[in-house]
Amino acid sequence: MNKRDRHSLIRELVQEQIIEKQEDLVRILMEKGIEVTQATISRDIKELQLIKVPSKSGGYRYNLPPEMNYDTARKLERLLRDAFISIDTQKEFVLIKTQPGNAFALGAIIDSADYEEVFGTISGDDTVLIICKGEEEALYMQRRIIAFI
Amino acid sequence: MNKRDRHSLIRELVQEQIIEKQEDLVRILMEKGIEVTQATISRDIKELQLIKVPSKSGGYRYNLPPEMNYDTARKLERLLRDAFISIDTQKEFVLIKTQPGNAFALGAIIDSADYEEVFGTISGDDTVLIICKGEEEALYMQRRIIAFI
DNA sequence: ATTGAATATTAATTCAAG
């Protein structure tokens, strides 16, 4: 099993079960016949940006990173509904056209949302260029943004 | 300085500065003339449910607990807009009246949101009773819920 | 109930090595 697969397995596991510590993952993976050490899990957790959350019940639990928060999402939604004109992708780029004067704000929100898939954004007056990490990511971002409209 | 004050100071600090480890808090508090040990900070972090977030830039950072996520918030919003009839508080209780058949779903969402202020909920067919941890908390919950409508 | 000192446990990193 390669790192990529292990990562997605870990993502699943932390959602399904209560993982209190890294050794729990080591053990569960071992039971599945995947041998890794705590060192690797520590690196995986860092790369996946999993967070360790103190739970109400007194223990700890690893979890997926928090989604975009409600306020940010609402802002994005409002802005897109108000000012969106068009969206298109080309290779690893997503180009969003907005009503004049709105692109900068849009770019700022997208930046702050800190999407894993995004390398960076450049905003003008009525255009935001999102530079993604690849073509696939650009298509994904396009879908995500369309979902807000 | 008592625990309550220290807690709110810590909340502020993690928002203002990048706290990479518990010792950072020990040091910062010390500079402010507040002497605490790492043991206490560890307990504080557990009680405040602060999370340790691996940052994009490679380090770690303590942060406030994640807000309710977008999907949950949207569900709550939709349900309240559809089915909300009234809300009232009495002591530590918040009573929400909904269109028949909707209270259970509403209770479930409020439960899943895991509000710090909430002790538990009881849902019937058209009524949700939220039992809060106190009177103040009930008023706060009322305000939060009204904000969604 | 809250805390610190000491300790135990857990997590991150270093340092080869594949």
Add this chain to the structure above:
DNA sequence: CTTGAATTAATATTCAAT
């Protein structure tokens, strides 16, 4: 580039003491 073994560092807990 990815990993494990060993190590260091960080964090949680225990055990008084207040």
